[in-house]
Amino acid sequence: MIKLSKSCIDSKEKEAVLRVLNDEYLGMGDSVKKFEEKLSLYLSNNVSCVSSGTAALQLALEACGIKRNDEILVQSLTYVASFQAISATGAIPVACDIDDKSLTICLKDAKKKLSNKTKAIMPVHYSGGVGNLSSIYKFAKKNNLRVIEDAAHAFGTEYNSKKVGSFGDIICFSFDGIKNITSGEGGCVVSSNQEVINYVNDSRLLGIEKDSEKRYLSERSWSFNVKNQGWRYHMSNLNAAIGLEQLKKVNKFFKIRKSLAKRYDANFLKSKYISSISRNYDEVVPHIYPLRIMKKFNREELRSYLLKKNIQTGLHYQPNHFLDKFFKKKLTLPVTERIFNQIITLPLHPDLNLKDIDYISKTLKDVLKEI
Numbered sequence: 427m428i429k430l431s432k433s434c435i436d437s438k439e440k441e442a443v444l445r446v447l448n449d450e451y452l453g454m455g456d457s458v459k460k461f462e463e464k465l466s467l468y469l470s471n472n473v474s475c476v477s478s479g480t481a482a483l484q485l486a487l488e489a490c491g492i493k494r495n496d497e498i499l500v501q502s503l504t505y506v507a508s509f510q511a512i513s514a515t516g517a518i519p520v521a522c523d524i525d526d527k528s529l530t531i532c533l534k535d536a537k538k539k540l541s542n543k544t545k546a547i548m549p550v551h552y553s554g555g556v557g558n559l560s561s562i563y564k565f566a567k568k569n570n571l572r573v574i575e576d577a578a579h580a581f582g583t584e585y586n587s588k589k590v591g592s593f594g595d596i597i598c599f600s601f602d603g604i605k606n607i608t609s610g611e612g613g614c615v616v617s618s619n620q621e622v623i624n625y626v627n628d629s630r631l632l633g634i635e636k637d638s639e640k641r642y643l644s645e646r647s648w649s650f651n652v653k654n655q656g657w658r659y660h661m662s663n664l665n666a667a668i669g670l671e672q673l674k675k676v677n678k679f680f681k682i683r684k685s686l687a688k689r690y691d692a693n694f695l696k697s698k699y700i701s702s703i704s705r706n707y708d709e710v711v712p713h714i715y716p717l718r719i720m721k722k723f724n725r726e727e728l729r730s731y732l733l734k735k736n737i738q739t740g741l742h743y744q745p746n747h748f749l750d751k752f753f754k755k756k757l758t759l760p761v762t763e764r765i766f767n768q769i770i771t772l773p774l775h776p777d778l779n780l781k782d783i784d785y786i787s788k789t790l791k792d793v794l795k796e797i
């Protein structure tokens with residue numbers, strides 16, 4: 427079976443986890459500190475590691491003082507994690523349409539949805555691409571908005587020759603099992619604003635002031651103060667140990683991901699029915715490979731046909747404005763709704779090779795001629 431995505435690990439991660447187990451200190455400690463230091467070096471920025479990408483987004487919003495009934499602009503075509511992280515703070519995710527080339531937030535639509543309650547914009551780096559990020563920052567500056575980048579898909583991606591995470595307001599990554607690098611589960615908040623990082627360092631540990639410093643030394647605070655709502659969202663040494671090994675492999679991983687996506691693009695270039703998402707894979711590290719089918723088709727039938735040929739596929743994503751929790755009467759997002767009917771995601775992970783990509787491409791092209 428060719429998997430849609432998977433964790434790509436070897437004996438290095440297994441040995442690292444074993445070392446933590448042998449240490450008998452599994453919680454947040456020295457490995458988390460080291461992982462943060464290495465991430466800081468890689469991104470040239472300040473980093474706070476947390477338990478998931480969703481937690482990173484929630485704490486980043488809270489660090490900006492986002493509160494009940496504030497409004498956050500976000501594209502509807504994203505994982506429900508972006509929406510749930512916003513609503514966890516009490517704020518309201520305002521579902522925006524997407525640009526039909528990049529599949530990232532449509533600024534024209536975001537501008538229409540701006541209100542006096544709008545406090546932030548959350549650009550989602552769908553599949554690894556960042557869209558027109560400098561326009562988003564200009565728009566945010568003009569309207570006094572914070573920018574919290576949902577960069578769950580974009581670890582390693584560059585924009586104007588700078589790594590995502592090395593510039594901007596607040597950037598949140600996910601290291602869940604299938605991301606560009608994994609720590610098993612995990613995520614991080616990145617910002618040059620030290621106040622944001624200090625806030626997250628405390629709020630990930632129930633709001634206990636400066637507890638992170640104790641934890642790094644395998645200790646904990648016994649007398650402390652708490653000023654803000656906090657959560658148990660810190661990262662464990664077990665997860666950080668995996669992340670540290672993965673970080674050593676970024677060059678290899680990213681080279682493979684880019685070359686596989688380029689091969690798909692080349693295979694589909696002349697296809698009548700398949701349209702690739704426009705990405706420059708010299709800059710973008712693709713996390714997933716969604717594409718658009720430009721003819722009427724039944725997605726579930728196509729997916730089960732491909733499954734019979736040992737090819738797993740995915741759907742990134744059901745628009746969030748279709749979900750009961752976030753549904754708003756009268757809201758239609760024409761581009762999102764059109765593109766949602768066209769998309770399907772093909773396998774992409776560093777344990778695949780070009781032969782696999784050719785097999786998947788040919789199988790898809792053949793079946794589209796028949797249906």
Ligand SMILES: Cc1ncc(COP(=O)(O)O)c(C=O)c1O
Nearest residue numbers: 478479480505507508578600602
């Ligand atoms: C776009 C997007 N945002 C946020 C997240 C949340 O990350 P995590 O699963 O680590 O909570 C994901 C995870 O898949 C995602 O795809």
